[in-house]
Amino acid sequence: MSAIIIPSLGPLHLQTLILVLLVAGGVFFGLRRRRAKHRLSGDREASPDEVHETPGAGADLTVLGPTARSDAVTSTAEVASGRTPRTGDGAAAASGQTRAMSLGGDESNEWAVETHGLTKRFGTTVAVDDVELLVPRGSAFGYLGPNGAGKTTLIRTLLGLTKADGGTISLLGIPLPQERREALARVGAIVDEPRFHPHLTGRENLRLLAEARGGDANERIVPSLQRVGLAERADNKVSSYSMGMRQRLGVAACLLADPELLILDEPMNGLDPAGMHEMREMIESLVEEGRTVMLSSHLLDEVERTCDAVAIVDHGHVVRQGTIQELVHGAGALVVRVECADPSAAQQVIERSGLAAGTSLTESGVTVTFRAGSTRADIDELTRRLVEGGVAVYGLQQVQTSLEDWFLTVTSRLGGEA
Amino acid sequence: MSTTTAVLQRPSGSSPNPASALRRVASAVPTWGLITTKNLELRRRRGLMIAVFVLILGPPVLEYGFRLLFHAVDPSSYGPAGIPSAFQDLMSPMAELGFIIAVTVGAAAGTTDLTDGMFRHLVITGRSRIALFLARIPAGLAILLPVVALAFTLCCLVTSFEGVPNPTAVSINNGVSIPVNLSESQFHSWIEEHPRQALEAFPTSPGSFVDGVPVASGDLASRYAAYTSVEATLNPPVNEMLKIGLWLELVVGVGFVVGLGFGALTGQRTVTTIVLIALQVIVTPIFARAHIPYFINGQRLLVGVALNQLQPAGLASGAGGGGGGGPLHFGGGGGPLGIPPMPTWGMILVIVGWIVGWSVIGAWRMATRDA
Numbered sequence: 001m002s003a004i005i006i007p008s009l010g011p012l013h014l015q016t017l018i019l020v021l022l023v024a025g026g027v028f029f030g031l032r033r034r035r036a037k038h039r040l041s042g043d044r045e046a047s048p049d050e051v052h053e054t055p056g057a058g059a060d061l062t063v064l065g066p067t068a069r070s071d072a073v074t075s076t077a078e079v080a081s082g083r084t085p086r087t088g089d090g091a092a093a094a095s096g097q098t099r100a101m102s103l104g105g106d107e108s109n110e111w112a113v114e115t116h117g118l119t120k121r122f123g124t125t126v127a128v129d130d131v132e133l134l135v136p137r138g139s140a141f142g143y144l145g146p147n148g149a150g151k152t153t154l155i156r157t158l159l160g161l162t163k164a165d166g167g168t169i170s171l172l173g174i175p176l177p178q179e180r181r182e183a184l185a186r187v188g189a190i191v192d193e194p195r196f197h198p199h200l201t202g203r204e205n206l207r208l209l210a211e212a213r214g215g216d217a218n219e220r221i222v223p224s225l226q227r228v229g230l231a232e233r234a235d236n237k238v239s240s241y242s243m244g245m246r247q248r249l250g251v252a253a254c255l256l257a258d259p260e261l262l263i264l265d266e267p268m269n270g271l272d273p274a275g276m277h278e279m280r281e282m283i284e285s286l287v288e289e290g291r292t293v294m295l296s297s298h299l300l301d302e303v304e305r306t307c308d309a310v311a312i313v314d315h316g317h318v319v320r321q322g323t324i325q326e327l328v329h330g331a332g333a334l335v336v337r338v339e340c341a342d343p344s345a346a347q348q349v350i351e352r353s354g355l356a357a358g359t360s361l362t363e364s365g366v367t368v369t370f371r372a373g374s375t376r377a378d379i380d381e382l383t384r385r386l387v388e389g390g391v392a393v394y395g396l397q398q399v400q401t402s403l404e405d406w407f408l409t410v411t412s413r414l415g416g417e418a
Numbered sequence: 419m420s421t422t423t424a425v426l427q428r429p430s431g432s433s434p435n436p437a438s439a440l441r442r443v444a445s446a447v448p449t450w451g452l453i454t455t456k457n458l459e460l461r462r463r464r465g466l467m468i469a470v471f472v473l474i475l476g477p478p479v480l481e482y483g484f485r486l487l488f489h490a491v492d493p494s495s496y497g498p499a500g501i502p503s504a505f506q507d508l509m510s511p512m513a514e515l516g517f518i519i520a521v522t523v524g525a526a527a528g529t530t531d532l533t534d535g536m537f538r539h540l541v542i543t544g545r546s547r548i549a550l551f552l553a554r555i556p557a558g559l560a561i562l563l564p565v566v567a568l569a570f571t572l573c574c575l576v577t578s579f580e581g582v583p584n585p586t587a588v589s590i591n592n593g594v595s596i597p598v599n600l601s602e603s604q605f606h607s608w609i610e611e612h613p614r615q616a617l618e619a620f621p622t623s624p625g626s627f628v629d630g631v632p633v634a635s636g637d638l639a640s641r642y643a644a645y646t647s648v649e650a651t652l653n654p655p656v657n658e659m660l661k662i663g664l665w666l667e668l669v670v671g672v673g674f675v676v677g678l679g680f681g682a683l684t685g686q687r688t689v690t691t692i693v694l695i696a697l698q699v700i701v702t703p704i705f706a707r708a709h710i711p712y713f714i715n716g717q718r719l720l721v722g723v724a725l726n727q728l729q730p731a732g733l734a735s736g737a738g739g740g741g742g743g744g745p746l747h748f749g750g751g752g753g754p755l756g757i758p759p760m761p762t763w764g765m766i767l768v769i770v771g772w773i774v775g776w777s778v779i780g781a782w783r784m785a786t787r788d789a
Contacts, residue, residue, distance in 0.1 A: 159542055161789035181444050184544035191542070191789075195535025199462050208459060208536070211451040212543040212550065214443045218451075253539060 111173070112137045112261045112292035113158065118167035120150075120157050120316075127153040129316035131167070135294050135309075137260075140287045142307035143296040144407065150316035151296035152192055155265050159189055172260055185215075188254025189263040193270070194246045198239035202230055202249050205238060210256050217256040224252040228282070243270030251282060262286060264295040268302050280306050300407050312407060334370040335399040336379055337362070341392035349389035355382050367399070446546045448553030456557035459530065466526055470561065473519040474670075475569045477511050482576045489580075500581030502653045505573055509733050512569065513666055513725075517673035518695055520562055524677020525690035527554045528780060532685045532787075541789040551682060551784040555777070558674050566670050570663045581653055588648050594619035596645060599655040602731075605642050620644065646731045661730040669725050672773060673698075676721065679776025683783045698722050706757060718760050724768035727759055 113135035120128035127150045135141040145151050156162045158169055160180045169176040174183040196205040203221060210217035225231045228248040233241070241249065247267060254262050267283070268276050283293050283306055297303050303310055304324055311321035320327060340346045347359050347366050355378050358369040370378055379396065386393050442449065448456075461467065485499035531537040531550075540550055587595035594615045600608060609616040620641045654662065673694075681690040702722030710717060717723060760768075 156789070161538055161541055163788075181544040184542060185443070187542070189542050191538050192535075196539075197459060197462075197530070197534045197536055199464070200459065204455075204458060204462070205536075208455040209539055209543060211449065211455045212540050212545040214449070214543075214545070257543075 110137070111135060112139075112141075112171070113263075113294060114168075114170045114173075115158070116168045118154070118157060118169060119165050120153055120162065121165050127316050128157055128164075131313075131316070131318050133311055133318060133321070135292060137172075137292050138287065138290055139292060139308040140283055140306055141292070141294045142303035142310040143294060143313060144298070144300065144303050144310050145296075145313035146298055149298075149313045151298075151313060152265055153316070154313070155189070155191055155263055155296060158263065159184070159187070159191065161191065185213075185257065186260045187263065188257045188259035188261075189265075190247075190250040190254060190267065191263075191265050193243075193266070194250030194253070196238045196246065196249060196253075199237060201235050201237055202241070202245075202252075203234040205249065206253060206256060209253050213256055220256050220258060224255040227255060228252045229278070244272065244275040247271060247275070247279065251279075259291060261292045261294065264293065266297055267295055268297060268299050276302060334374045334376075334378070336368045336370070336382070337365060337397045337399055338368060338382075338386070339365040339394040339396075340386070341394070345389070346386055346391045346393075349386055349391055350382065353382065353385045355385075365394075443543070443545050446548040446552065448549045448556075452545075452549065452553040453557050453560075456527070456553045457560050460523065460527055460558060460561055463526065463530075466523060467561075470519055470523060470565055473515045474512070474562075474565045475572075477515065478508055478569050478572045478576075481508055482572065482580075486576070486580065498581050500577040500579065500653075502577070502581070505577045505581075505653070506733060508573055509662060509666070509729075512566075512573075513669045513729075514698070516562075516566055516666060516670040517698055517722075520670040520673030521677035521694040521698070522691050523558055523562060524674040524679075525681040525687045525694070527558045527674075528678040528681025528683075529685055529687040529690065533687065537787075538789045547785045548781045551781045552777075554678055555675060558678065559671055562670050562674055563667055566667055567663070570666055574659050574663070577653055577659075588645075590619040590645065590648060599658070600645070602642050605645060606638060609638070609641070616641075658730060662733060665725075665729055665733075668728075668769070672721060672725065672769060675773050676776045679778075679780030682780035685783075685787070702726075709757065714757060717757050718764065719768055719771075721769060721772040723757060724760070724765040724772075728762070728765045728769070 111134050113133060115131050115133045118128055118131040118133070119126065129150070131154060133143075133154075143151055143154065153162070157164050158171065158176075160177050163177075171183040172186055174186075176183055196202075197208070200208070203225065206221045206224065207218070210221055222231070225234045228251050230245060230248050230252060233245065238246065238249070247270065251262075251264070251267070254264070264283075267279055271279060280302070283295070286293050287308075295303070295307070307324065309321065309323045310327065312319045312327075338346060338350075343361050343363075343365050347361060350356050350359050350366060350368055355370060355374070356368045357371045360367045368382065379398070383393065383396060481504060482499055485496070485504060488496040489499050531540060541547065585598065587597050589595050596605075596608060596615075596619065677690060677694055680694060681687060684690050697720075702720050705717045705720055706723045706726060708717070
C-alpha cells in the first residue's frame, strides 16, 4: 500500500512515516506553545513588583488615553473617595484609608480589580489594548464602551477564560493567573448573555454550578433564587424562561459564590424597563452589602443611574476613568439656557458683559456657554446684567452635561484623532 | 426582585471558601456531587435517552418479542425463541448499535457545556477543568452500562429459559464427539489424551502430527477455531455469556470515551458523531477486510479491529487469538477479517491506548480551551 501511495518510498514503512509526521507535529506545536507561555510569563514577572513598590504608580496610570495624561485630574485614590453616597460611612472611611494605603500600605487590598498593561490580541486585532484599570472596592463600577470596543474580551481575560498576551491582573488583591482559583472563589460573573442548559430547570442549573463551586454553595441555591425573585419558577425548564429571567438566573448563579466582586457583562440587555429597574435595585443592594459590582454596558443612561464610577473604553483602550460626577463636570464648561422676550437684545447684552465664551440664539432665547472656570456666581451676574439691560427674562436653566454627551465627546474626539 | 435582602449577607472580609474547599476545587479528581450533576445533565436529555433505550434495548426486545410471540402462537412451525443462533446473531448488531449510541452520548457529554453556554459558568467557578472533564466519564457510563446490562440480561434469560437444552458433546468430523465448553487449554489436553480421535476429527497433512499429537501451535489454534465454530451452534455456557456481556460493555464504554474525547476536542456534537460513526461503520470494516502490505500494524491500530478480534470465542466464527474476529457487519458485508490475528496483549494495548489517548486529548482540550 505504501508503494501505491508513495512509490518512491520503497521499503520505508508507511506507519513509520506517519509516526515521524506525528512526532514532528507534536514538537512543532509544543515549541509554539512554550514560546507563547514564556513570552506571557516574562511580561508578568516584572509588573507586580512595580505596582506594589511604586507609590505613585496608581495615580499616574489612572487617567489614560492620548488626550488625558497632562490633565490627570482623577487620581486612583480620588476615584475611590469619590465613590458614593450609597456605600455609607464605612465605605467612606474605607475610601479615606485608600489614599494612605496607596502611598505605601497594602495596596493589594485596595482595589477590587486592578490591571496594568493588560493586552489581548486575536491575530492582528488588538481587542484589549494596554488597559490600566482600577476598580475601587465597594462601588458600582461601569465599564462603558460602544459595541465591539472590547468590553467582553476584557472581562473574559480578567476571569481567565482566555489568556492575556501581556500585562498583570489582580482581583481583590489576588494576582492572576497565579492564584486564579483563590480569586475566583470570591468572584461571581456573567459573561456575555447568560446561557444555561435549556433542558434543565433553573434550580438544576444552579445545582450543577454549586457542585462545581464546592464549599457551601449548595446551601445558597434557595436564598439566591429568592433573592432574584425566581423561587416560584425555579423548577421550570430554562427553555421557558424569558431573557430577563435568564439574566436574573445569571445573577443567582453569581450569588452562589457569596462573592465580594460581581462582574456583570451587559446585565441590562434584553430587559424591559421594569426589569431594568429591578436589576438596578439589585445592583444597588449588592453594593450596599459591601460587595463590588463591575458591569459593562453600552447603555449610558443605565450606567449613569447605577454606577459610582466608570471607565470609558474605545477600540480596546481605556480612554478615561473616574467618578461620573468628576468626568462629566470636567468635560465641559458651564452652559445656561436663557428664555427671554427679545433673544437678539439679550445676546448683545451677554456678549458685552464679557462673561460668555460663546452664545447661540434659539427660538425662545439664548444658550450661553460661560468662560472656563466660571461658577454659579457668574450666572447671578449674567441675570443682573440682563435685567439692567432691559431684557425681560422669563427663565434661566443650567444645562447639565450628561454622561452620554460626555461619552460622545470623548469617543468622537478619539475618532477624530484616529 | 429584591425580595429577601437579609439572605446571603455576610460580614465584609470573610472568606467564603475555606482552604479545604479550595483544595477540593483545585483537585483534578471529580467529586461525587459533580459526577451526579453531570449524570443529571445527560439523563434529562429526553431525546438522547430515548435513542439510548431504543438502540440498545430495541434489537433484543424486537427479536425475542416476535420469536416468543410466534412460538407461543404456533409452536410446531416456530421453534423455541432462545435458540443459540438468535443469541449470536443479536450480539453483533447490539455491539454496533451500542457503539454508535455510545459515541452519540459521548459526543453530547463532551460538547453540551460548550453548546449550551455553560462552560464559561463552570470555568468561572474555579473548578479544575480536568475534574470537569473526568466527571463526565463515570456520569455517562452510569447511564449506558446499566442499559446494556439490561439488554444483555434479557438475551441471556430468553436463551437460558426459552431455548433448547444443550448436549454434553459436539460431533466434529467422522462422528467424533468432543465435550462441549472446553477452553483452549482444556481442548489441548483433550487432544493429547485422545490422539486417535483427534486425528479422525481433524484429518491433517502428513508431518503435522508426531505420534498422533499435533505439534504446530498454529494447527492447534485452527482446530480450536473449528471446534468453537461447531460449538457456537450451541447455547454458550454461563462463563462464556459473562465474557460476551463484558465484551459488549467494553465496546459501549470505549465508544463513549472516544466520543467524549473527540467531542471535547472539536466542540461540535454533530461533526463528532458523524465522523466516529463513519469510522466504525465504513472505515473500520474496509481496513479490517483489506490486507495492506507494510500497513498491517497501522490497520491493527483501529479500535474497531481490536474490539472485533477481542470478541469472545462464543461469538467468533472465524480464526483469531483469544476468540478471534468474527464476520464484519455493516461496511464489512459479513466478510471475514483480512488482517492476521494479533496477540491478546496487542488488542488490549490498542483498546487501552484509545481509551487513555482520547481521555487525555479531551482533558487537554478542556483545560486549554478559551471559554
